[in-house]
Amino acid sequence: MSAPRSENVATVSFLMLLSVAPALGAATPERSCAVFGADGRWAAAVTSSGTLVLEMHTLNAEPEAIKLPLEGEPQSCRLFLSADQRYAAVGAVLSAGNEDILQIAVLDRSTSKWASNFVVKQREDLSAKLRLDGFLGDTSKLVVTGTGRSRPREDVKYKILLFGADGQSIADSGFDRIVPRSNGSWDADPVDTKHNRLWLVGSPQYCPLKSVTLTGSLDYGPSIAETAVGGAACFPNFIGFPQADVVVGGNTGNQNWVWRVDVGSGTGEKIELPEAKPKGLVKWNSYGMSHVPEISPDGEVFVIARSATAWDTFDRNRNTGGELDIVQSKPLKLLGVIPLKGGCDFGGVAVDHRNGSTTVLQRRCGKWERDEFPKR
Secondary structure, eight states: OOOOOOSSSOOBOOOTTTOHHHHHTOOOSOEEEEEEOTTSOEEEEEEETTEEEEEEEOSSSOOEEEEEEOSSEEEEEEEEEOTTSOEEEEEEEEEETTEEEEEEEEEETTTTEEEEEEEEEOBTTBOEEEEEEEEOTTSSOEEEEEEOOOOTTSOEEEEEEEEOTTSOBSSTTOEEEEEOGGGGGOOSOOEETTTTEEEEOOSSSOOSBEEEESSSSOOBOOOBOTTTTTTTTSSOSEEEEEETTEEEEEEOSSSOEEEEEETTTTEEEEEEOOOOOOOTTEEEEEEEEOSSOEEOTTSSEEEEEEEEEEEETTSOEEEEEEEEEEEETTTTEEEEEEEOOTTOOEEEEEEEEETTEEEEEEEETTEEEEEEESOO
């Protein structure tokens, strides 16, 4: 089960690497991801051993399913649509022998044929956190990122690669960014492809949260000070980028927060997510968050997956399920909660918001299900 990350056009993964699967601690025979387009149509991908199936959905027609062989066992899945809606790109992290590889397939929706199918392998300067991060801005250029090998006390080398929809490398050597060593242990996906930014936490103090250009010449952009949301943004479990001047995020700990910062003014707000009250022998409940939120195409709503673990008086723990929290970006508001139930783990997730209604799409028990908020 995985949950891809969203940008201007919502994505779901993994979060993949960025996946909800690690957060919920469950193994499933498939990895799935989905994305809503700006027109309300949606795409979904399901990967299993050796096969990827991509479906393009409309409201009034049967989905068109297109298959592709995979070169390893799927670990995560991410799906993106280009700004003009022409291309759908799937990035699957696969276990292939003793290494992970990233297989990327791009569908040309104008012809319903694969425009490309290629593999990015691990290497010295791309050894960890290898992932497809979506389309760069309003272009059809694909962004692939990862970190290079580094020692614990060294700063981290971040590598950014660009590929065309045809799978050809655009910048042969890619772009290099040196980021503080704390980023090596930071699991949130810091890449904002829509606005060409890479976010980073500092060392040894995590705040302010800073940003630099993702591609092109190195240039520092907006930052978030500790005062913006009372320090919650200093080392978030996830961050997301619904608009050019807005960053959302969340943190777990003694309290579970989600927050929003308007980077232009340096101000923001945060709200506490609900937590189960201890019962019986349960002493306390702890929560984990997926490292990538799913964001609606208009940026008004985002969804975060949380897992729950109960600890008893003997310090024994057990997984007690999880939930999807649906949050309005501005003003910040919890719109609803979808609990994990029925013995099925969460798969891919996507969210859409239009005409005052929010739709959450999720993969459950081998099929796609839709929930509406407010309930109809």
